[in-house]
Amino acid sequence: MADGDTETRVTIRTVAADAGVSVAAVSKVMRNAYGVSDALRLKVEASIGKLGYRPSVAARGMRGRTFTLGVLLVGIDNPFLPGIYQGIESVTESAGYKIMVGVGAARARTEVTLIEQMIDNRMDGLILVASQIAGETLEHFARQIPIVVVGHHEPAAQGYDTINNDDQRGAQLAVQAFLDRGYSDIAYMTQSDQGDHHADVAPQREAGYRKAMTAAGLADRIRVFRLPQCGLSRDEMLSNVLQSPDRPRAIFCWSDLDAIPLLSAAHRLGMGIPDELALIGYDNSPMAELSMVDLTSIDQDGPRLGKLAAEALFSRMTGRSVAEHILTEPTLILRGSH
Amino acid sequence: MADGDTETRVTIRTVAADAGVSVAAVSKVMRNAYGVSDALRLKVEASIGKLGYRPSVAARGMRGRTFTLGVLLVGIDNPFLPGIYQGIESVTESAGYKIMVGVGAARARTEVTLIEQMIDNRMDGLILVASQIAGETLEHFARQIPIVVVGHHEPAAQGYDTINNDDQRGAQLAVQAFLDRGYSDIAYMTQSDQGDHHADVAPQREAGYRKAMTAAGLADRIRVFRLPQCGLSRDEMLSNVLQSPDRPRAIFCWSDLDAIPLLSAAHRLGMGIPDELALIGYDNSPMAELSMVDLTSIDQDGPRLGKLAAEALFSRMTGRSVAEHILTEPTLILRGSH
DNA sequence: CCCGTTTCGTGCACCGTTCTACGTAAATCA
């Protein structure tokens, strides 16, 4: 512990002494509770200003609320997250709540630890974005702290809320967009399932793809490619898929995250887009918009999802106990890749 | 507050009662402090396991340490951050420390609030990545909590450490790479300065660019473009720069973050790369590697910076009080854009 | 066998807040 010239912390007691009032009085002013005269308030506020007093969140959390929310993100390299985060922040900021973020690195174990960490830090509520954690575990945590989940389908959950774009509908939009252009040889590319509980977005999009294909009478043309996790063999696999003699003419990819590397592989192989390969992604990430990428993608309006999540969390924190499961409408962003 | 079937929390008292020992004994076992017999330890650990006890970070923090570090990031959409974060995590995880992240959104005001929040949450130390906060403010905070700063040059700082890649050297590498290809009409493109204290990386890279140009006898060819912040007029400005009759033949861009949109604008205008425009970026982001981007870039080895930062923080937390200012060597990643 | 050391476990005073319960003075009402 660095113990140089440690400025002794300004506590509520320091303020009370300075203002010549009781500790409780200062506390009341801070929480603008009932029963404070203007004279007292002024005195206390003057001292607070003079001393630069900030209440300790940790101590405050031991009895009251901390006005801090926890947000758990899968990672920081996912283009889907900034929009959601910004949506959350827009709501929480104006309500005077602070946000602490945990980065789950897509490992369920890490995520559980982080959630526990947030509970132990006495946060007032949690928003989990694209969490990998199973529903039953979530129910367990939800008994200890209000929770809202984004990007994880669990429509029967009782203890927590879920906010999602309608991933099945998004997949249907993509398939339809291909059909409109006359394609019938449409494949779906997804990440390899990893303990997959059918709750994650990728399987939902797969289900939507299958339904849409079946509805179009193309059930026998259904093909699903599953990408391995690690980087090197993934790039290889992308190339292999593209070079195989019976490669699909059109690919709907579960996320821009994989669609763009796929596009890159196609480009490297000298394939024309969309003439030799048509492609639609998901998330409408900023990269998709770049002219050399120009990727058609499904947009799920991250800021809106974030906003809805924050609002749901607040309503749950203030009493609602019956679960809410919201599904928003995705939109197709037309570009040159299909 | 959701007050459904609130599982009453397992506290240190619950454990003590269950194991038939004192609260202090449990505390000792948790902190594996001196003076615990094997018998006692076993008894207590059994109860802890049975009850699933986790100590409250908040309460613990009021006297001891929390084993939690705060990491402040500029944003989550910056390709430079994942590497650094991963580097930090690799060190802290094995040391049994948890990380809470704050997202500063590149606004100094928000960042200050978040740092205060982290101090109030009793974190044991802070790593600030690409923070916008002025040096004097940092010194102030550094008196309250050990701090290490990444991506912000403040070589004279006393109270905190800084870890940076040598941005001036990186700029020099870029200029040299252009010179080697025979370019002399080399411009620098940067973000418009925003309260800029010369400490941020962009001005450092600018200084390096100026030095390198001067050293090459091209002082009179020095040109600097400053991009506005907001998205729309930025794209316009990029196009304008590229379409002006005396546009530079080679541009060194302060970050891939702006180099890639610039590349996109060039592509949209049908300009050949590198024949009509040569480009070098900074950060070697994953996108730069994509075949349709193929951007030459300066790599600063984020994971290494993160690792160094975490190690510096630990050494500071365990007593070191004289500041450390580390500069790492950047490398040029050759690709097709120059 | 006595006395000085260790070793182990406990009681208790913190840490910085919140919040309930209570006392007092002023204002209102009959």
Next chain:
DNA sequence: TGATTTACGTAGAACGGTGCACGAAACGGG
């Protein structure tokens, strides 16, 4: 004017841990 109410401020007990100081064994050497 006396009885109520209302407004304001204060003690002091939580909250869930930590860690110091202390006492009681157990140990060990002369």
